[in-house]
Amino acid sequence: MSILREIVTIISVLAIPGLILFFLVYGQFKRVRVYEAVVEGGKEGFTIAVKIIPYLVAMLVGIAIFRASGAMDFLIAGLQPLTDLIGFPAEAMPMALMRPLSGSGSLGIMSEILKTYGPDSFIGVLTSTLMGSTETTFYVIAVYFGAVNVRNTRHALPTGLLADFVSFLAALFFVKLLFF
């Protein structure tokens, strides 16, 4: 297990420099004018980033209003019977609800929980697993669809949120199974 972990860590460090080196050298080998291609492709970076702005503003503002109002406390209290039923610890609920909404928000909650309950406690490991195993669904939807001007996202949100719900249950299951 620890050897595997070591290998994975090394790969993640080498990935970016390795990828750049491989792409450029292979490109040159294939007679691509690499510098010209990099500059040409890079031009798009600006337009895409600017296209995203209105989508990201709308999304972050909506989430910020919801968070600052403290409505989440009521939501957590309202969901309490349900979470008690499936044995999801109440202490980790803020994390579960914040994770799809805000990356920085859930990072803050995670640090808070680790400080209060300890990083190696059941709550601590569960929270860390939640943090690591899902993305910020609302942010990804805003950015990815924003880049191609898609306004009707169809089933993207329900799919993302249900998948998040599955990962809460899975995290609870695997953390209990492997550690506690």
Next chain:
Amino acid sequence: MLNYVWLGLVVIGILTAAGRDLYESIENVYGNNRSFPVHVEDRNGVDEWTAWCTADELRQKFAGIEDADTTRFRLSFSRQSPTAGLLYPESGAPAILLTVQEAFGNDGSIPCRVISDSNRADLLYVSFSPIRFVYLKRITNAALDAAALAVKIALGLIGIMALWLGVMKVAEEAGIITIIARAVRPVTTRLFSDIPDDHPAIGAMIMNISANMLGLGNAATPFGLKAMEELNKLNKHAGTASNAMVTFLALNTSCVTLVPATAIAVRAASGSSDPAVIIGTTFLTSLTATVFAVIFAKVFQRLSVFRVRERKAS
């Protein structure tokens, strides 16, 4: 769906804030028009004093403080006139004083009116100007900050996007993207049935998902946005998500994670004895979520609620 969820976030947020403010003003949580005693300890400057107060005494103003407590907490007081001054709560002050501090939103000072006790020179009675609409002010500030932050995040993407899109361009022209796409054909033909086998979208998606697996968020976003652009070229309904886009996003948000880099870093920072212990649980959790995400995407795309509607010409 996103439409209503977003509307819900905004409306619920504003109504909750308004409701809380209404409740707080009815209950007079901030003890508007009530005062509390402050003991002046040291008049070390002419107008800069250190002072203290107990939670019990603070309750004369803020009825909401629950636990009876006679431990002193420290305050600094800066006198501006015989009847007015600025109060600074120091560390360890009760939460309500910090909320008051936030509500005045100055440099951390709380402007207050002061009445000296005629019998005891070291005792002051302090009251604040009325505090109202704490939550509505808070959501207003949060909304404005979030709008500014969104622009900052988007502009911050420019550099990293330009770099990776440039590198991608080389890979595309050299034919690497097509090679990657061909290599994973058995999987992708099933997941993305409406995309040609060696389309550049496949290559970009694979690179996005690989980067996410390794916890390389910075590189993942440019690949992902490139993939979305390529998918959009195949999209027949501009402005509406295609099935392939949603399946890709489902893969992306639940993405199988080998290195949860951020979570491990936070664990290390908070003194974990084994920060990387979550690698196993994270991998299994995200693998489960990914399988379900693809199933959900495939099932939902058939539902009539989510069917692509032709836009009516206006």
